[in-house]
Amino acid sequence: KAGVTQTPRYLIKTRGQQVTLSCSPISGHRSVSWYQQTPGQGLQFLFEYFSETQRNKGNFPGRFSGRQFSNSRSEMNVSTLELGDSALYLCASTGTEGSNEQFFGPGTRLTVL
Amino acid sequence: SQQGEEDPQALSIQEGENATMNCSYKTSINNLQWYRQNSGRGLVHLILIRSNEREKHSGRLRVTLDTSKKSSSLLITASRAADTASYFCATLTGNQFYFGTGTSLTVIP
Numbered sequence: 001k002a003g004v005t006q007t008p009r010y011l012i013k014t015r016g017q018q019v020t021l022s023c024s025p026i027s028g029h030r031s032v033s034w035y036q037q038t039p040g041q042g043l044q045f046l047f048e049y050f051s052e053t054q055r056n057k058g059n060f061p062g063r064f065s066g067r068q069f070s071n072s073r074s075e076m077n078v079s080t081l082e083l084g085d086s087a088l089y090l091c092a093s094t095g096t097e098g099s100n101e102q103f104f105g106p107g108t109r110l111t112v113l
Numbered sequence: 114s115q116q117g118e119e120d121p122q123a124l125s126i127q128e129g130e131n132a133t134m135n136c137s138y139k140t141s142i143n144n145l146q147w148y149r150q151n152s153g154r155g156l157v158h159l160i161l162i163r164s165n166e167r168e169k170h171s172g173r174l175r176v177t178l179d180t181s182k183k184s185s186s187l188l189i190t191a192s193r194a195a196d197t198a199s200y201f202c203a204t205l206t207g208n209q210f211y212f213g214t215g216t217s218l219t220v221i222p
Contacts, residue, residue: 004155033210043201043212056209090155100144100205104155 002027004093004105012111018079021108025072025093031055032074033102034066037088046089049074078110086112117202117213125219132189134216136202137182143205145178147187150199150215159187159200194222 005024013019025032033056034046045058049068066076072093078085088109092102117138126132138145144163148156162169162178162185169176175188189196197220202213 035212042214045209045211048208056207088153092156101146101158101161102148102156102203102210104148104157106155107153109153 004091004103006089006091006105006108008108009106010109010111012113013081014113015081015083017081018077019081019110020075020077021089021091021110023074023076023091023093023105025074025091026095026103029093029095029103030072031094032068032072033092033094034074034076035090035092036060037090037107038086043090046076081112083112086110117204117211119200119202119213119216121216122214123217123219125221126192128192128194128220128222130192132192132196132218132220134187134200134218136185136187136213138185138202138204138211138213139183140204140206140211142180143207145176145185146203146205146210147174147176147185148201148203148212150201152198156201189218192218192220194220196220 007022031050033048036044048056052068063079068074088107090107092104117136120135146161147159150156160171162176173190178185199215199217201215203210
């Protein structure tokens with residue numbers, strides 16, 4: 001079974017630009033969560049999608065948004081990038097009910113200049 | 114914030130020694146999980162302990178949970194250089210995961 005994949009792996013943007021990151025969960029997994037990881041703040045929960053609906057949302061500004069497609073692939077978008085958005089963005093998928101284990105992708109390293 | 118705190122922040126031990134790291138959290142939980150992260154990469158699930166369990170073992174890992182103190186500990190026995198990584202606890206409350214701040218473990222060969 002293929003693992004969680006994220007594209008791109010590395011990204012460099014400038015302030016004010018917008019970015020879209022993609023995540024393909026493990027086949028059969030319907031829940032996808034996104035996290036932002038920075039040295040100062042640690043792992044911060046962004047949002048979770050389940051069956052194309054946002055089920056949970058963390059405490060991030062509206063510049064951060066996401067969506068999930070019918071094949072469970074998910075994208076997150078950050079508009080009007082700020083320097084502080086530089087981080088490792090991790091996506092995780094969760095399997096069927098009763099299994100709470102999250103399977104993480106390798107992450108997308110975003111650098112905002 | 115419902116984020117947990119881990120202690121110590123960093124730990125350095127010799128190969129073969131045991132490593133213990135602790136996690137404290139703030140709210141009631143469904144379960145608590147431990148993850149490992151190698152530098153700059155994704156997290157790997159290690160072990161899950163449910164709120165009605167007190168101790169769990171998996172290979173060289175031993176996890177305890179004290180819900181009255183809202184704390185958990187992860188013990189890695191007979192450590193190896195390959196155990197060098199950051200370790201995070203994560204609590205599941207409702208449908209949302211909350212991660213701790215992490216413990217950076219260095220195992221010296």
